[in-house]
Amino acid sequence: MSTADTPKRSMRTPLGRVRNLGAAHSGTSDFWRQRLTAVAMVLLMIPVLVIIMMLLGRNQAGAKQILGSLPVAIIMLLFIIASAWHMKIGMQVVIEDYVHNEKLKLVSIMANNFFSIAVALASIYAILQLSSGV
Amino acid sequence: MALSIVHRATGIALYVGTLLLVWWLVAAASGPAAYANVQAFTGSIIGRLIVFGYTWALMHHMLSGIRHFVWDLGYGFKANEREALTWGAAIGGIVLTVLIWIIAYMIGGGR
Numbered sequence: 001m002s003t004a005d006t007p008k009r010s011m012r013t014p015l016g017r018v019r020n021l022g023a024a025h026s027g028t029s030d031f032w033r034q035r036l037t038a039v040a041m042v043l044l045m046i047p048v049l050v051i052i053m054m055l056l057g058r059n060q061a062g063a064k065q066i067l068g069s070l071p072v073a074i075i076m077l078l079f080i081i082a083s084a085w086h087m088k089i090g091m092q093v094v095i096e097d098y099v100h101n102e103k104l105k106l107v108s109i110m111a112n113n114f115f116s117i118a119v120a121l122a123s124i125y126a127i128l129q130l131s132s133g134v
Numbered sequence: 135m136a137l138s139i140v141h142r143a144t145g146i147a148l149y150v151g152t153l154l155l156v157w158w159l160v161a162a163a164s165g166p167a168a169y170a171n172v173q174a175f176t177g178s179i180i181g182r183l184i185v186f187g188y189t190w191a192l193m194h195h196m197l198s199g200i201r202h203f204v205w206d207l208g209y210g211f212k213a214n215e216r217e218a219l220t221w222g223a224a225i226g227g228i229v230l231t232v233l234i235w236i237i238a239y240m241i242g243g244g245r
Contacts, residue, residue, distance in 0.1 A: 035206065038199050045196065049234065056242030060169035063162045087149045094142060119152045126159035 030089050037086035044079045051075065068130040076127050084120035088112060137220050141198040144191040151188045189234055194227030 010017070020028065051072055055063050066072055091112045099105045158176075161168035175181040201219040204210045210219050 035203065038203065042196060042200065053238060053241050056238060059173075060162060060166040063169060067159075067162055083152070087145070087152065090145050091149055094146065119156055122156045123159050126156075126163040129163040130159075 030092070034086060034089045034093075037082040037089075040082040041079065041086065044075060044082065047075045048079050064130050067127065068132075070131070073127050073131045077124060080120060080123045080127070084116050084123075087119075088116035091116070137198060137201075137224065141195060141202070144195040144198070147191045148188070148195060151184075151191070154184070154188070186231070186235065190227060190231040193230040193234070194223065197223040197226045197230070 051066065054066055058066070067076065092109055095105060095108045095112060099108050158172050161172045176185055201210075201223045204219060210216060
């Protein structure tokens with residue numbers, strides 16, 4: 001068996017190295033995280049809806065008091081992280097399905113990452129600022 | 135039923151709609167004036183329509199996603215089961231949306 005593509009000696013066989021990686025060569029981690037974040041959001045949906053209902057009709061001071069309280073902030077942070085991660089993976093799947101030009105695909109996937117991370121970070125920063133009483 | 139493409143479409147709508155959520159949270163952190171701007175928008179007719187649409191997209195995407203999850207687990211592939219899951223997601227999404235808005239109006243008093 002040739003070892004031309006393996007400069008360092010490995011105890012793993014060529015079959016072992018590619019097993020479970022699939023056609024995208026990246027394995028099933030995104031598939032798994034997509035489901036993980038989906039289940040997380042289903043579990044968080046009722047608490048999040050309750051929080052939004054509590055905020056109805058309140059001004060900024062009232063919203064700050066509710067969003068800044070510890071349990072609410074934690075639920076919101078969990079939901080923000082799960083949704084940003086979930087939407088990043090989902091949009092990447094859509095891009096990979098419909099954008100066939102390699103360069104455009106690369107740029108789209110980069111833009112998707114930037115957008116998702118920016119959304120997550122801005123939301124997290126806002127929640128933390130509301131919590132810290134600054 | 136072509137519900138798979140609706141699942142994608144609602145997903146993309148929710149993706150873009152996160153801008154509204156970011157605006158809302160950042161405004162809450164910024165101060166009373168910024169928050170009043172958000173409330174003026176979400177209280178307007180167009181704002182309410184967008185948030186109503188967002189509620190439906192979220193509820194539909196969630197139920198349609200649970201349907202995919204059932205399939206991932208290897209259940210619900212019989213013709214009648216597929217139909218039931220699909221209709222359940224489609225009707226359930228509308229029912230939940232209306233229910234949420236009824237509760238919201240009862241609590242918020244139309245605010």
